[in-house]
Amino acid sequence: MGIKIIVDSACDLPKSYLEENNVELLSLKVLYNEKEYDDMVSIQAKEVFDAMREGAVIKTSQAAPTQAKEVFENIAKNKESAIYIAFSSELSGTYQMAMLMKNDVLEEYPGLDVTIINTKGASLGIGLIVKRAVELANIGASKEEIIAEVEKYVAQMEYVFTVDNLDYLARGGRVSKASAFVGGLLNIKPLLHMEDGKLIPIEKIRGRKKVLRRMVDLMKERGGSFENQTIAISHGDDEETALVLKEMIQTETGANDFYIHSIGSAIGAHAGPGTIALFFLNKDYF
Incomplete structure (x- = not known):
């Protein structure tokens, strides 16, 4: 019997991919x-982005403990x-909720064999990790491998x-409203990354053009092979810009294997339409 992969909807992979590869989904709430709503199930990203453009404030919350518990019980x-x-x-x-539910299920099913890994990531950064895990599971790799x-x-x-718009980060408390206002006037585009x-x-x-240019430069500085x-x-409902970024990367690095997909409802509710995110392995991997 192969290794079962579980992921939450913050991975931003299409639901069709998860179903085709028998990946269990925990939906964040929108x-x-x-x-x-259940992210990826009862609401889709396009609806969220359109609502945000009209001024709606979308909130999110963690996946339901009852769903995680049921998934773990079925595994057991x-x-x-x-x-x-x-x-x-x-x-x-x-993540913390899943750890609690795992411990709950272990009381009734001491043989439960679930390893929970904190990716310290989001969106297709998680998606690439999931895709690699699925590849290995499909060829019969051991759980340890x-x-x-x-x-x-x-x-x-x-x-x-x-x-694309600092107002969306301001609504979520990520930047001040004053900073968002000034940034909007000056066409300021923040560049961010993940640290721990x-x-x-x-x-x-x-x-916009300069920020894409800088994204490519950072990729060349940090990445390898x-x-x-x-x-x-x-992307946040902006495939056109995602394809522009792809072409820039392809021209300058020789990369030829790309995976492009919309940001999901849960991540998109905070980042907003027009968001562009880039994910790659750094030099230390190779």
Whole structure:
């Protein structure tokens, strides 16, 4: 019996991919119009982005403990071995909740075999980790081999992203409203990355073209062996810009394997439409 992979909806992989590869999904919650939705299941990113453009404030919360508990109970009952590749504990309570539910299930099912890994990441950074884990599981790799590779990916994954409108980060409390106002007037685009699971600003750049240029430069500085890895780009309902970034990277690095997909509802509710995020393995992986 193969290793079961579990992931939450912060991975931003399409639901069709998860279903085709028998990956178990835990949905984060999206709160909109006084209703609660399951990310990737009962609400889609396009609806969230359109609402945000019209001024709606979308809130999110962690995956439901009842869902995680049910998934873990089924793993135990079926005597399966599983790995849950989780959203950064610095950005959501989902990881901590899963640890609590695992301990609850262990009381009734002491043989439960679930390893929970904190990716300290988000979006297609997690998605690339999941895809690698699925590749290994599909060729019959052992749980220990998959965990070792997942942890290596976690340690060496780079996250570089920009948002198109600072107002969306201001609504979520990520920047002050005054900073968002001034940034909007000056066409300032913040460049951010992930450090130990947290969102950290790198610099502020004036203009969309310049920020894309800087993203490519940072990738060249930090990354390595681009022709031997998948480069992921996620976007907030802006595939056109994602494709521009892809072409820039392809021209300058020789990379030829790309994975492009929309940011999901839960991540998109904070980043907003127009967000562009880039994910790749750094030099230390190779």
